[in-house]
Amino acid sequence: MNGTTSLHSIGSLSTRTGVPVRTIRFYSDIGLLPPTHRSPAGYRSYDNAALIRLRTICALRELDVDLATIRRVLGGDLSVAEVAAAQADAAEIQIRALRLRQSVLRHLARRRHEPEETALVHQLIRLTSEERRRLVADFIDGLTAGTPSEAAAAAALRSALPDLPDDPTDEQVAAWMEIAGLIADDGFRARMARAALPPADEDALPGVAAGTAAELVAFARQAVAAAREAGTGPQDGEAAVVVDAVVARFASALGRPVGPELKEWMAGRFEEGHDPLVARYWGLVWTVNxxxxVPGHLPFQPWLVEALRVGRPER
Structure with a gap:
């Protein structure tokens, strides 16, 4: 042995690195940190290269790299860069899991669920993204597609699956829970199967000839979208202008007089052509995602029905 080589005892190595003697001895026994020299009495000593090796082992262990992988790094089979990339991916998965757990805890803290509901929340939220998508896809697959309306419903659902993010807000968690409840309801499945989404304009006004209905519904939809864009609510005074314009267009197209009877007839037809629970599902999907x-993409019927029935004096 070269007498100029600086050697360190286990105790000295421990003092320099802060690693317990027991741990250094363990690394040495399993071959990760072979001693540079052993005295006749069996005492181990280590050179500066071993000191650097020990510091490398400790750095990788602090990053949760397992001993088998560390052995491959020290043996030259893996680079530190490759290990770091793999650990970064693993850390990202753990971070997403922790964020989701935090969101579930916040949801539970704010909503005071019963014990049975708490178990259901935990079960549904801890599903992986793929499992959540599969849950909705199974619901869609259960829809019959015997009519154009049913086929349109299934196609629309597949084009916009709810995808809960890794770090959801409490509102997104609540929306996902409501979606899960809806798709588990056979009654909702039947309602969804009957609803084209979005409904064709000629289907949104039952009892009116298709061509006329399409023109009238398009006009009503555009008028309501403009009102919403301007921040006008159905109860606001400014909504009367929108109602007057829509009612006048209907009266002209249908050859009916303007008045309370026409307004109520219109409100009834729009209610019949609109399923609020289906619209609720789509609102929840928008929240989760x-x-x-966009005002023009929202169902216009609820706004217009409410505005038509507001007790304003005739103009």
Whole structure:
């Protein structure tokens, strides 16, 4: 042995690195940190290369790299860069899991669920993204597609699956829970199967000839979208202008007089052509997916029905 080589005892190595003697001895026994020299009495000593090796082992262990992988790194089979990339991916998965757990806890803290509901929340939220998508896909697959309306419903559902993000807000968690409840309901399945989404304009006004209905519904939809864009609610005074314009267009197209009877007839037809529970599902999907609400894409019927029935004096 070269007498100029600086050697360290286990105790000295421990002092320099802060690693317990017992741990250094363990690494040495399993071959990760072979001693540079052993005295006749069996005492181990280590050179500066071993000191660097020990620091490398400790750095990788602090990053949760397992001993088998560390052995491959020290043996040259794997680079530190490759191990770091793999560990970064694993850490990202853990971070997503922790964020989701945090969101579930916040949801439970704010909503005071019963014990049975708490178990259901935990079960549904801890599903992987793929499992959640599969849950909705199974619901869609259960829809019959015997009519164009049913086929349209299934196609629309498949084009916009709810996808809960890794770090959901409490509102998104609540929306996902409501979606899960809806798709588990056979009654909702039947309602969804009957609803084309979005409904064709000629289907949104039952009892009116298709061509006329399409023109009238398109006009009503555009008028309501403009009112919403301007921040006008159905109860606001400014809504009367929208109602007057829509009612006048209907009266002209249908050859009926403007008045309370026509307004009530219109309100009834629009209610019949609109399923609020189906619209609710789509609102929940938009919430889960954090999509921007575009007034022109919202169902116009609820706004117009409410505005038609507001007790305003005739103009």
């Amino acid at each position: 954090d999509w921007q609400v």
